[in-house]
Amino acid sequence: MTGSFLPYGRHVVDDDDISAVAEVLRGDWLTTGPTVEKFEASLAERVGARFAVACSSGTAGLHMATAVAGLSPGDRAVVPPMTFLATANAVRYQGGDVVFSDVDPQTGLLNIDGVQDIVDRARNGIRAVLPVHLAGQTVDMPSLARLAKKAGFVVIEDACHALGTEYLDGNEVVSVGSCRHSTMAVFSFHPVKTIAMGEGGAVTTNDPDVYRKLLEFRNHGMTREANQFQNRDMALDSDAEPNPWYYEMPSIGFNYRASDIHCALAHSQLKKLNSFIARRRELAARYDEQLQYLSPILLPPLRIEGCNPAWHLYAVRIDFKASGMTRKQVMVRLREAGIGSQVHYIPVHLQPYYRRLYGESSLPGATAYYAATLSLPLFPSMSDGDVGRVVDTLAHCLGMN
Structure with missing residues (x-):
């Protein structure tokens, strides 16, 4: 690690x-x-x-x-x-x-x-x-x-x-x-x-x-x-x-x-909200820049026109099939390298409670988003070097460096 x-x-x-x-x-x-x-x-x-x-x-x-x-x-x-x-x-x-x-x-x-x-x-x-x-x-x-x-x-x-x-x-x-x-x-x-x-x-x-x-x-x-x-x-x-x-x-x-x-x-x-938001935006912009060379296997979050987000998550989209890796394999390798990640979220309509209540629902947008999403580390105390470390490690996990 x-x-x-x-x-x-x-x-x-x-x-x-x-x-x-x-x-x-x-x-x-x-x-x-x-x-x-x-x-x-x-x-x-x-x-x-x-x-x-x-x-x-x-x-x-x-x-x-x-x-x-x-x-x-x-x-x-x-x-x-x-x-x-x-x-x-x-x-x-x-x-x-x-x-x-x-x-x-x-x-x-x-x-x-x-x-x-x-x-x-x-x-x-x-x-x-x-x-x-x-x-x-x-x-x-x-x-x-x-x-x-x-x-x-x-x-x-x-x-x-x-x-x-x-x-x-x-x-x-x-x-x-x-x-x-x-x-x-x-x-x-x-x-x-x-x-x-x-x-x-x-x-x-x-x-x-x-x-x-x-x-x-x-x-x-x-x-x-x-x-x-x-x-x-x-x-x-x-x-x-x-x-x-x-x-x-x-x-x-x-x-x-x-x-x-x-x-x-x-x-x-x-009282520190503005500084927290500014740093999150800086980190997101750095991710955007450094992840470019992993396209099209990995894509950064698609920016909504007219929205200036206070990024809570930095959720990338990965074509795991094209990478030859499963999401679990990528997450395990990241964790072995000391980097946490998460999936936001498992579509709620697929939860057993809601399936029992309403039956099966076909929601292809949610299915596609869920299949590709992975949230990378993002918090104000991260350094610029931390972003580089995440990007390099992710590229290595995907076999792209």
Whole structure:
């Protein structure tokens, strides 16, 4: 093994991050307190949304979003198969049915024409669409928003890969998470994501009513807002003032709260988001340049026009058959050389649970993308030399040097 091991992703935590967490540990609040609110305000400002609600994971955020959108048994929601399990599962948590819509075979992104076709054929309509901004690149959100307005479905962005990504809407630059073309956007702050929170996530929105419902659902469905109380005789004293101990649960929810400890780390990390993104873009550009000589056996990510991604993943496409190597053989050889890699993702519609539920689906775009994709190491603390090491080792594994 040459050099230290390079995983496909890694968090970068500095002394100032540790100090921020230590300050909370020395304070009065460990769970949901002022640091949560501070992080939420900073996140909303960063992405250009009115509101942000922090939560315990990206998965929790997706569940919060589908619940607040009102998904229920009998409702249908469109999900691309090239995503992590949580996107589709969030629909099932609410008893809704998942309709898998195919992706572009080169980018893995949701195909808007495919969504249009599903909408046209749906007898009972489509309640929601959950586009996934895979690896940091965006689905065509302006087109999806126009379709949503026409067909009447809710758009919930799975933006777990795309904090800091921007895209063009005409001549205007739009930040992912601003909810310009959606009702809600969901982020993840898992350690391999653009900023780390340990485990954590957030949902952004511009709708005050959605915001209120997100807050309630995150906290068992509870409210302490007097204007929301229904049991007025219990809630109010003789002067019609709310009793200080009183709360109500107008609808059921979960404990998806984030702690001040986690949000202290996330808030500190958010201050470094621009530098993290810049370094990821530098590394991606270096990969692009150095991998050119491996074409056409290996191709870099296809860039989406009008999108400036905050690269979460650097996923190349490899013609394994033409290389004479299987993907497993390549991954094993890379690992023996101290280089990690990963596959993002196994198409969700092929999982046993969904096969039992919906039977076999023919999604050739997802099949093609899955067959070729391989995620290479990408994280801000990588050196330029690390990129060269990955490229040289990969070329050797493929027998091309």
